[in-house]
Amino acid sequence: MLGLDPDPAALWPDAVEAEATAFGEATIGDSAGLTAAAVERHCVDAMDAAGPYCVAVKPQLACFERLGADGWQALAAVTGAAHKRGLLVLADGKRGDVPVTARAYAQALVGETHTPFGLVRGLGADAFTASPLLGRDALEPLLEAADAAGAGCFCLVRTSNPGAAEIQDEPADAPLYERLARMVAELGEPRLGSCGLSSVGAVTGATRPDLVARLRELMPHTIFLLPGVGAQGGTVEALAPAFEPHPAAALVTASRSIVDAHRDRGGEPAEAAAAAAEELRDSAWRLVQAG
């Protein structure tokens, strides 16, 4: 399999020159567009050279994403060019998120999205990589979409980097969240701000407030990002330990319970969202003031 990790500083010279010639001085300023075009040409040239010895190409999504929308355009073009050459495409993005979000990633990679303006097709990859850190319910939407598309999913099990050993190999003396918490606390130590909080935060779900207290012990200087309030069933009131070190030590995040508030409350979406957000802010402040 041919990995396509295009580095704009190491593109094949012909690909860069072709874009420089094709576009000329006139378009100077469109760095992203020109780079994305050169990246596309580089990848197509590499496929033409090495493709006959491969069954598939593996575009590394990060390398396209760093060029923004132009990069995604190039990724789509490279995918199409691979298919034209009879090569399978494995989209390497190592995505993984809670089930509702995993469904969106599946739509992006191997599915399609229904919209008020018609169907929007995803990338059309033949396979993709996924992170299993969030567990089985987070993988299921990806696998179901892959099943429906006749695509494959490659889950990270043991990665190739040296640092993998610490998290993936060690005989565990504690649950994974405790080991991750210790690592986050250590990484944050040299990154403390004047308020005593570190720039390395932690995502700690609000759906298990009992764990939040333990995680606060393990990460006393860490800002907690707390998803799961509202639609997922968590409540702000149960999260006092998160706020203990500092009023800014916890960020409660809510999406559907604010943006979709009009469905329960009625009225205009904007008014309902404002009311829901104000209530959420007030409950967080009451918690801070009581602490």
Next chain:
Amino acid sequence: MLGLDPDPAALWPDAVEAEATAFGEATIGDSAGLTAAAVERHCVDAMDAAGPYCVAVKPQLACFERLGADGWQALAAVTGAAHKRGLLVLADGKRGDVPVTARAYAQALVGETHTPFGLVRGLGADAFTASPLLGRDALEPLLEAADAAGAGCFCLVRTSNPGAAEIQDEPADAPLYERLARMVAELGEPRLGSCGLSSVGAVTGATRPDLVARLRELMPHTIFLLPGVGAQGGTVEALAPAFEPHPAAALVTASRSIVDAHRDRGGEPAEAAAAAAEELRDSAWRLVQAG
């Protein structure tokens, strides 16, 4: 914090109508562009309503990615609109990859990329979420980029979904890779093809061939994707157990050792890449035929 997870099927009606009116019938067919414009408007309206009660917005990258390049354009626009309103932006993508790729994600989110056509700026987020599954060396490039940009990084420690418990909480009786391998094998059982291999594959680094043998025991029907050959130091010859069940049971992937082959071998990039790819294919085939 206001989560922005725009679902094209649940946008605020005004946002949809505005696009439908602005573009009219003439542009029918550009579903992605129209949807992305409506998504942008929906997010800006939500910010205007709920923003005064929040310090930050958290766009969910998956929800933009499913609209392709148009989605990324909308994500950039939403980021700019949040900044104009004095709101911080936390890009929620839960990215995580080997160090060289993590650097590319950092460029995409909070950094910039040097190219032959000038500097390409990333999204300009104020913070982002990251997956720590790959370990400390994979987080470092993200943290260094965050330091340089004055941005924050939120690492997943304990996620909010029910399935998190199986991976993140259980007192571990085995290294994480063994538990992940068992999960992947189970998820693959109902997904076996006629050749006896499952559509749920596993990423198993070629840099630890000793583990590959153990992982093959745990996942007898799983296709292994083996990164790490070449630039990262792994060799094909050490990977025989990966190919044991079937010639197609292992996919060796190489990026830099093929695309950058001209740097060591000299000559034209395309010829060097073809030669390197052919050699890699041949060593894999020798392994299969010897097996």
